[in-house]
Amino acid sequence: MKKVMMGNHAVSYGARLSRVDVIAAYPITPQTQIVEELSELCADGKLDAKFIKVESEHSAMASCMGASAAGGRAFTATSSQGLALMHELLHFSSGGRLPIVMANVNRALGPGWNIWTEQTDSLAQRDTGWLQFYCENNQEVLDTVIMSYKIAEQLSLPVMLVLDAFILSHTYEIVDIPDQKLIDSYLPPYKPEIKMDVDNPHAFGALVTPDHYYEIRYKLQESMDRAPEVARKAGEEYGELVGRPYDIVEPYLLDDADVVIVAAGTLVSNSRAVINEYREKGIKVGLLKLRMFRPFPTKRVRELLAGKRKIAVIDRNISFGATGIFYQELKAALYGQDNGAGLPNIFGFIIGLGGRDVTLEDIAEIVDYTLEKEKNEEDIIWMGLKR
Amino acid sequence: MIEIRIHGRGGQGAVIASKILASAFFKEDKYVQSFPTFGVERRGAPVAAFIRVDDQQILVRSQIYKPDDIIVLDPTLIDAVDVTQGLKPGGWILINTTREPIEFTGLQEFRVATVDASGIAAKHGLGSKAHPIVNTAILGAFARVTGLVKLESILEAITEEVPFARKANVEASKEAFRSVKLITDVPLKSGSKP
Known part of the structure; x- marks a missing residue:
């Protein structure tokens, strides 16, 4: 179904179609409408997810990490200073191999205080172990949210998708919303090999000595090396199902x-x-x-x-x-x-x-x-x- | 491609008007793009919203500097901001006012149309007497004046996009369609639209 939709809501609908389990977010211009819409979808019963209100972006990411470690599909969205505040946990979530998906609305960092678009906020997080995708229009925004989960869950790595402040976030254009059944066949429920489970307790995030840490880093890089091919295939398969192929x-x-x-x-x-x-x-x-x-x-x-x-x-x-x-x-x-x-x-x-x-x-x-x-x-x- | 700019004051519904108009064009199988002034809105301050319409996918993503047509939701903006900035000669300027088009002597370069959208909105109970919500009414007048989009498409878009008082909004739009006044005998400069 085609609709005239703003970029922020294209993100919300992408998350809805991905059947996310947990959304934790803190509002920040120009991202706020993404989570506002998701909050309404949850409140109206149109999305069966837990919406967690938090006191900061740092807590938003922490909540997503908990949800993801427990086997849930977690989503958040932020922008600029909010992303900067998350920085510590960006390393923590990729190191924890948690396939969280986050939308970042590209906004300049202050001071001078500025709410308009610039790519420095997301690019400054390039060394955190998150995959990053940049979107050209609102259709690509919606489609990329869905593909991001497909990619993240295969690699056990988090994915950030990026859209320009206002030029996409607040701009309305025609967006085709794919059928839920199609997306369900593309993106089956998340079933991690390892998760926090009260019936099968494990320790997570324990101390890792120099004996092992180096190899853990290597494994993360190995997954990153696989990412281009995994992402290319995810875009190709999406194209076969929905009619809009994407490449890296x-x-x-x-x-x-x-x-x-x-x-x-x-x-x-x-x-x-x-x-x-x-x-x-x-x-x-x-x-x-x-x-x-x-x-x-x-x-x-x-x-x-x-x-x-x-x-x-x-x-x-x-x-x-x-x-x-x-x-x-x-x-x-x-x-x-x-x-x-x-x-x-x-x-x-x-x-x-x-x-x-x-x-x-x-x-x-x-x-x-x-x-x-x-x-x-x-x-x-x-x-x-x-x- | 057609580019349209809507002038209003924060809280008057310029952004919603741009979205309704974009949806109306979309119903006629056009490609559309609509966006507000990028920034922070304050109630009562001058704001603008924009629409692009084309037969093919719209790639340009810059601001609109040379609109084809202009809609003014608040007559006091005529003196407060340069509402015709960049307007192409021969372009329409549709103003919400009780005055006649001929009275706008400073706008001779353009085609002027006026409609008492505030009066119509108040009559249909949209907003309050002091702050009528005029965005749906004036779009009916826009359909009539420019002929770019059908009234039916505007009414359909209003029904979908307006969260409450749908019938009153539709009626107001129809009334504005009927009662808009325009000057049609303005000499057109070469290169402008017929």
Whole structure:
């Protein structure tokens, strides 16, 4: 059934269709409507889940961890400062191998106090052992919640899906809500091998000496290494059932492109519109959409970008003292991958921090800059900065 | 693609109006996108909401800077904010007011329509006399004036989206459809819509 729906509610409906057992959350703009809607669905009996009100995001994650360890399907949502407050337990939940799913609405961190979109909040959690997926539109948001559980439960790792503040969270567009029966066949009830069980008591989170800790870390990384293939299959299977396939990275008009834009989130949507305009003029611009950011889809990125001459990475984030974060990751993935074809010139653009509007003209300017310059002259090209 | 901007004051229902309008277009098999001013709303402060409509999937995700048509829910906004900012010449500006379109001498570049949506809303018991809820009424007038969307689609969308007093909202919308006043003999600049 198709409905005109805001991005936040697309998250709520995704969680509902996933038949989550426990929702624990603390409100924060621009995420609040996600859990408001879930709270109503629980209160109205439309969703058979326990909704736990908590006093902070730290407690929200702690509650999700308890629920997940006890074998429940747990969900939470947050944004910005709320995600930052959870940081300690992000490590704890991945280390505990708990397949929790969380929606993070990308919002800038304060001060200066700002409620608008920026990717730095989620990207700053890149080393916590959570998988990360970035969404381009509200349909992808709903579908990604469901696929996230499929992936998380196979890997015993938590998954964060990310949507842009306001540009998706508060924007209404057409969303197809899949049939519950289809989703039930895609996502069977969660049955963990090990769980907290009063009839079969075990100790969880015990002291691990240097003798074993190192190997536990290795096993986590091993699961991360499996994640791209598990996620690719989950997206393919979802496509077969629901009619909308997803991949971990998605090329658009890439094969013959002289300039390739690499982006995530709604910057991808804007880039598609600009690429269409350039293609009409006969200028070969293409796109590589990064859906999955953690683990970084290094193998696929290398394959798809092999032989490309110019790449424009668009970052709506910054790692202070370094560069845009997607730019860093892309450079690291391609380093030493010459293979005789020559390495591409990678241009790193930073744009739209703190929700400053990104227009099609801005993206066109990025394309023109990349077309014109032979070599990258600086590690950060600031777009629209008032100097 | 058609882009529409709705001006109102916080609490008047500009955002709901944008959602109803988007749903109405969706019923006519259009692709739609609607969104509020990104930020913090305060009751009574000027706010805006936006709609994009197209025959194909809408990819652009920036703000709307050059709307095709404008709806003004509160006549006091005409003097308070630049409501016609970026409005394409020949675009419609539909104002909730008791005044005649011809009285808006500063808006000669555009096509002006007026409707007493406040009076209509109050008559149908929507909101209070001091703070009538005008968003559903004015959408009926919008259907008539622009011809972009059918009144039936607006009424269907109102029935689905409005949580209470559905019948009164529908009746108010119909009345505004009938009573809206417009100037049709405005000379159009080249490149503008017929």
